[in-house]
Amino acid sequence: MHIFVDNKSGQPIYEQIYSQIKDQIINGALKEDDPLPSIRNLAKDLRISVITTKRAYDELEKEGFIYTVAAKGCFVAPKNIELLREENLKKIEDYIEKILQLAASCNLQKDDIIEMINYSAEEWE
Numbered sequence: 001m002h003i004f005v006d007n008k009s010g011q012p013i014y015e016q017i018y019s020q021i022k023d024q025i026i027n028g029a030l031k032e033d034d035p036l037p038s039i040r041n042l043a044k045d046l047r048i049s050v051i052t053t054k055r056a057y058d059e060l061e062k063e064g065f066i067y068t069v070a071a072k073g074c075f076v077a078p079k080n081i082e083l084l085r086e087e088n089l090k091k092i093e094d095y096i097e098k099i100l101q102l103a104a105s106c107n108l109q110k111d112d113i114i115e116m117i118n119y120s121a122e123e124w125e
Contacts, residue, residue, distance in 0.1 A: 001030060001037065005046050013048055017056035025065050025076055026084060036066060036074040 003020050005013055024030045036057070037045065043053040057074055060066045067077045103113050 003042070003046060005048065013046075014052045014055040014059070017042075017046075017053065018059045021056070021060055022063070022065055022087075025079075026087060030076045032076055032078050034076045036076070038073055 001021070001024060003017055005016055007013075009016065011019075021030070021036070030036075036042075039053045039057055040050055043050040046053070057066065057068075061068060061074070064080055064083055065077055066074050068074050099113065
């Protein structure tokens, strides 16, 4: 597992850790039941507070991405297909919003965007 903390980012460190671990779970880099580094070891490796690492792990557990076994540590939870679908739908919505903003800056119309999507979809099929 690779985590990079950007101190210049406006995003809180615990959110950076949370997002990166979540992304690695969603894209399959971290598999079901894979162990995560201990909270203390990850904090030490990243040179951050244990509290910050714990907060990221707590968020991941609350969202159902990891589970904790007493005296054993934290592990990747079995994938909840519906949860992953919702995550991906949210990402698609975010991309669509960005597309619409860019399209507006280029004075593109809805039909222009649909045409571009249809063209890209032909290559995808």
